[in-house]
Amino acid sequence: MVWKEPGKDKDPWEDSQSAPDLDKFVGDLHKRFSGLFRRRRRGRQRHRLLLWLVPAALLGWLLTGCYVVDTGDRGMEFLLGRFQSVTAPGLHWHAPWPLGAAQVMADVDQGADYVRSYNTLLTADGDVVTAEVAVHYRITDLPQYAFGDASPAEGAGAADVLGNLTDAAVSEAVARTKMAELLGTGADGVASAVDAALSAALERYPIGIEVTRVSFTKVAAPAPLAAAYGAVRQAEAEAQQESDAADAYAADLLPKARGEADARVEAAKAYAAGLVKRAEGDAAAFADVLAAYRRAPAVTRESLYISTYEQILGQVDRVVVMGKDGHVTLALDKSGLPPKGPSGPKPAVKTPSPTGRP
DSSP, rough: OOSSTTOOOOGGGGOOSOOOHHHHHHHHHHHHHHHHHHHHHHHHHHHHHHHHHHHHHHHHHHHEEEEEEEOOOOOEEEEEEEEEEEEEEEEOOOOOOEEEEEEEETTTTOOOOEEEEEEEEETTSSEEEEEEEEEEOOOOOOOHHOOOOBTTTTBBOOHHHHHHHHHHHHHHHHHOOOOHHTTTTHHHHHHHHHHHHHHHHHHOOOEEEEEEEEEEEEEEEEHHHHHHHHHHHHHHHHHHHHHHHHHHHHHHHHHHHHHHHHHHHHHHHHHHHHHHHHHHHHHHHHHHHHHHHHOOOOHHHHHHHHHHHHHTTOOOOEEEEEOSSSSSEEEETTTSSOOOOTTSSSOOOOOGGGGGGG
């Protein structure tokens, strides 16, 4: 076989136009297969990423339904716009939006104050006063308070109903009270009457609340009489303070007086017992003297005479003994002697004879 054409020394396999490039063909084939496998790997990675993103998004959506109710508050859960239940303080979960929702009401246990101001209130004696009333209420039925309709025709809510009932009760109570009583100590009685009227009215128009306290925070008279009534109220307050001080003084003094009285009674009883015992002793001594006198009258009489003079002369500073003729027979000056104690011996005094007795 002739591999070379005549007149030419060329190899036929070295002709670029007629011979294919095998390395380039293999390289292109390798690139095509590599690109195909890379696209498949990228598709698998995207599929795995989607598999992780869907549960994470679902978990995040479910976590949006968690909410916390603080102490003293209450929560309300809704599903598809319809009320479901009331939740207590703590961590809770509801169906997330748009399926469900939750609403938290603050200070349900503590309650709240509803304040109303009145510029003109007519009293029983025809005067006009201004007042400010604070109604402290507590929610007892949360759904009824939030969604109840006490007057379906007007669509009034709980706050509006409470305001209307308060206006009626305050006007009626003030109209039955005189101005002097209202500006003085009678305001507490009017507040009690308003409280009772509101409690009775809320039984007829239940709005889910309970009135716990009603107080008049401000009561004032018209401008021309404000100063005079202010002085009256100040005088009443001072009188009340004086009365309280007197009661406190009496409460402090009475136990002391009772203690002193008891001490005096005990002392009197002890003194009476001592007198009785002394009298009994004197009676017993007299009985002894009487018995001795009956046995020897003259000797007993003389002994009593001498002992009596001893007691008398022992308490004087100068002793003068005079005879029947008026002459001094004995003069004893004891002013220079030292004082004797109560327990010292009695001085011996010479008893004169019966003939020289003054």
